Every structure is written in structure tokens, then in C-alpha cells.
Amino acid sequence: MLKVFLQIPESLANILVPGAVVLGISVLLGVLIVVVSHFFRMPVNEKKEALSAALPGANCGGCGFAGCDGYAQFLADGGTDTSLCAVGGAACSIELASILGVEAKIAERMTAQLLCRGTSGHTSARYEYLGTQTCNAAQGLLGGPGSCTYGCLGFGDCITVCAFHAISKKNGIVQIDPDECTACGQCVKICPKNVLELLPVSAKVAVLCRNTWPGAQTRQNCSAGCIGCRKCMKVCPSGAISMTGALAVVDQNLCTRCGACIDVCPTNAISPL
Amino acid sequence: MKELMIILFSAILVDNFVLSKFLGICSFLGVSKNLKTAMGMSGAVILVMLASTALTWPIQIWLLDPLGLGYLQTLVFILVIAALVQMIEMVMKKTMPPLYNALGIFLPLITTNCAVLGVAILNITKSYTFTDSMVNALGGGLGYTLSLFLFSGVRRKVDKADVPEALKGLPITLIAASLVAVSFFGFKGLVENLFR
Numbered sequence: 001m002l003k004v005f006l007q008i009p010e011s012l013a014n015i016l017v018p019g020a021v022v023l024g025i026s027v028l029l030g031v032l033i034v035v036v037s038h039f040f041r042m043p044v045n046e047k048k049e050a051l052s053a054a055l056p057g058a059n060c061g062g063c064g065f066a067g068c069d070g071y072a073q074f075l076a077d078g079g080t081d082t083s084l085c086a087v088g089g090a091a092c093s094i095e096l097a098s099i100l101g102v103e104a105k106i107a108e109r110m111t112a113q114l115l116c117r118g119t120s121g122h123t124s125a126r127y128e129y130l131g132t133q134t135c136n137a138a139q140g141l142l143g144g145p146g147s148c149t150y151g152c153l154g155f156g157d158c159i160t161v162c163a164f165h166a167i168s169k170k171n172g173i174v175q176i177d178p179d180e181c182t183a184c185g186q187c188v189k190i191c192p193k194n195v196l197e198l199l200p201v202s203a204k205v206a207v208l209c210r211n212t213w214p215g216a217q218t219r220q221n222c223s224a225g226c227i228g229c230r231k232c233m234k235v236c237p238s239g240a241i242s243m244t245g246a247l248a249v250v251d252q253n254l255c256t257r258c259g260a261c262i263d264v265c266p267t268n269a270i271s272p273l
Numbered sequence: 274m275k276e277l278m279i280i281l282f283s284a285i286l287v288d289n290f291v292l293s294k295f296l297g298i299c300s301f302l303g304v305s306k307n308l309k310t311a312m313g314m315s316g317a318v319i320l321v322m323l324a325s326t327a328l329t330w331p332i333q334i335w336l337l338d339p340l341g342l343g344y345l346q347t348l349v350f351i352l353v354i355a356a357l358v359q360m361i362e363m364v365m366k367k368t369m370p371p372l373y374n375a376l377g378i379f380l381p382l383i384t385t386n387c388a389v390l391g392v393a394i395l396n397i398t399k400s401y402t403f404t405d406s407m408v409n410a411l412g413g414g415l416g417y418t419l420s421l422f423l424f425s426g427v428r429r430k431v432d433k434a435d436v437p438e439a440l441k442g443l444p445i446t447l448i449a450a451s452l453v454a455v456s457f458f459g460f461k462g463l464v465e466n467l468f469r
Contacts (some may be wrong), residue, residue, distance in 0.1 A: 029352060040363045040364050
């Protein structure tokens, strides 16, 4: 009909008509989108945008919120604790505080630490475990195949959950690289043995054992475990070491980092970090 | 009425968009990991399928066909569906925040989902009337929901199983999906005889 109206040859009309239709539809849709976006505009929370930009964006959940956006929302809604992001660290806390106009809280830099020295050289297996090769599954079967039921199983559930690749397997247990670790806490949560703990990076000693059994039983099952001889507790000048059953525990707040306990421990369960 | 029920049930069971026609697989594999996201995604898909059918069917029948421009179907449908989803997202964000929190984040995912485009095109190919098309779209969305629910259950079991190293992750998921699809073959011949 267009070709008859304007005396255009049919071949040209066959290009112009579809072109006009598609162009018309696109323009119409474009206009509609702009109009709708204008009438349905949401007020942009600028403070939240600025806070989100200051956060590292790793979405590890270590702050306790659902991703970085969740923490930004908490701060925008009036939260004042800017030190919850372990990944961003002190620099991030300062930036968040300056956006909010509050004083920055600097949390001490922490790292995860494995409180176990029970490598395959120190322990043995109670049975041959043929099930699903994860710590949480093995824990369900009589506490796992290790001779010490308090120790690291070494299947690496913590490695799977670590978003920063800070953990690796070594000699049947795991080891953590303090330079990569951001202390987000996900490994601590997933470990069924509760043998991972967040310690300050400045900590010098810790008891690398969780075994509360009496000394003789401990020695039978792991040659690196704490036997509860109390030598460390007696030699500590600041009283930072206390006993839980037959297990010594170092209170990092009282520890003066003198290192006297390291020399006296017969099994080297209390070790320099 | 009987024809509408046949269309509805064949879209859900026999001609299930995901498991029989193999449309919308990437979003199906991506969202079926846990049940909560599966629910949100299926809600979004049902909404978008209905809305896009309501728009694209009239455009084809009253604009493109009379002008002899049926071949522009794919291009125009994609334009319309993408713009429609954008507008739905903007309106939903402002007027229904709880609904937006539940399924709003899935809307960009289905902007060019082939299942949505598939519904729109199949309505035309099968020469459905407007009511038939809307029922087909509803059935398509419900069928997608059904397959998502079924498959998220299957995936949870597969996650706990001892999978050979070479098949871990995507390979075993695809194999599981194809086995579920085979099971849907059993529905062939069911629907026509149900409403006889």
C-alpha cells in the first residue's frame, strides 16, 4: 500500500517498511522505558552506594551480613561498627568511618590458626575410612579415622570454604598462610572438630592441641599432644596459661610473648607461631 | 474448556519446556542449586511468560502478519521481551518491594531466556488464539517450576554422592538432568487420553 501511495518501487518498499516498523517499535519501547524509569524512580541511597564502594566486594560473609551489600545496608541504616570487615582491614574501617562521619574502630589484625600438630607422623589411623572424603562426613563416623578424636582430620573442608586460598594440606593436617588469611571466619565455622581458631597476628605462642585426655592416653594416640604436665603454667610469669582438664590454654590477652613456656614443653605442644 | 486443559497439561508435562523441549537450560542449571532461589526464579518466569505472551501475540497477529513482516518475528520479539522485563523490574522495585526482594534479582537473568522467547514463538507456530496462548504461557511457566523443584531435589542428592573425579560438577549435573528428562518421556500419550 505504501508503494502505491508514494509511487515507490516494490523492492525499495520491501526494505523501507520493515525498517520503519522495527525502528518505530524500538523508538516506542525506548521512550516507554525512559518514561517508566522516570515515574518509578527509586530514591538512590547515596550513603549506601559510597559505603558499598569502600568495601572490598569479596562477599565472604565474615562480617556476619549477607555479602558486602548487607554490611553497607547495616551501616547506612545507622550501624556504627566499621571494624567488622576483616578482609578490608584497618584501611577499609577508616574509609567507612570517614563516609559515616564517626570515629574509626580498628580491630586488631587476626589470622586463623590450626590448634593441632597431629600430622601423619605423630598419629595413626583407628580404621580405614572409605566414606565421603570430607571432614564433616568423616566426623559422623565415630569422630573420624584419626587416633586422636580432637585432632584435624585433614580432608580439607576448610580449604573448600576459604575464599582467599589461604589454607593447604600438609602431612595429613592443614596449614594456614597468615599473609593470605583475612580472618573472615568461614573455616572456623565449618570445621567439625572446632580445631581452628582466630588468633591475633601478633600472638607469639599457642597450645597447638585441643586434647583434654590425661597424659598417658594422649601419648598413646598422638606423640605431639599436650599431656597436661603443667610445666608451662608454672613457668609463665604473667599467669596467662590455665588448664582445661589435662590441656593447657594460653590467654592471648595476658601473654607477654616472653617465650618461656616454649623451652619447657616436653612434647612441643606449646609452639611458637 | 477441554482444549484449554489439554494445552495446559501438555505444556506442564508432555511438552515441558525444560525437560522435553530443552529450552531455558542455562537458567535451569544455574538456579536449581537451592530450593529458595528456585521458587523465586519460577515466580519470575511465570510472570514474564504471561506478560510477554500478552504483548507479543497481538504484535504478531495485528502488526507483523498484516504487513507481511512475519520474518521479523525473532527480532521484534526479543526487543519487546527485553524492554518489557526492564519495565517490569522498574515497576516492581518501586511498587512491590517485598516481591522485588523475592524474585526481582532473577528478572535480568530471564531477559533473553530462550524459554520465554520459545513460548512466544511457539504460540504463533501452533496458531493458537489469544486465550490458548495465555494458557500455554501459564503452562510453560508451571512446567518450568515443576522441573526446577524436581531437579533441585535431585541435585541435593547428587551433591552428597561419591562422584568420580572426572564427572564432578557440571558433567554429573547434566547427566542427571538428562535422566530426569528421559523420565518425562513417560508422559507421552497421557494428556490426550486424560480428557477424552
